[in-house]
Amino acid sequence: QKEVEQDPGPLSVPEGAIVSLNCTYSNSAFQYFMWYRQYSRKGPELLMYTYSSGNKEDGRFTAQVDKSSKYISLFIRDSQPSDSATYLCAMRRTGGFKTIFGAGTRLFVKA
């Protein structure tokens, strides 16, 4: 079993839809949770960064962490064609160097 599971998609939605992206994990020691966005033929860029449980909002993006269920989510409101990319969840334990990534979900937002 992988430490981090993420549905690879692809996920196709119409412009303006609310998008929900999710990851599950097995290691209860993870404390730092991240979402990266990766456009085609580019490196991943950090989108959201949260510590422990709870919600974090940044513009149209909301990250949620539920440590009791070992489940994290990224919500995108009013999705735009420019949001079309691969979204990678990532997590790391306190004091650890290694960041573990999900396989990524490909998102297509149709105009």
Next chain:
Amino acid sequence: DVKVTQSSRYLVKRTGEKVFLECVQDMDHENMFWYRQDPGLGLRLIYFSYDVKMKEKGDIPEGYSVSREKKERFSLILESASTNQTSMYLCASSGITGTTNEKLFFGSGTQLSVL
């Protein structure tokens, strides 16, 4: 903004060649990493370094070596390239673990094809 620069966007090499991938970061970060990214497998850590001349194996170090002679530069070396090393290679850096500067920042990647 953090800038992580990888020397090449695309590389084509032949089987058995020695390949050098270079990475430079400009934010005085302590930690640097090399990942490879393959479809369906996500990002897998090859090697990382937490200080000059220090290196640690990641999850898939076989067939690779690294060098960190200066804080800002981290090199990945394929001693004898093989076709199964065809992949996207991503370099990343981060600040001191346990601080607010520990977020991981990536370069644009090098797409390596070994023929």
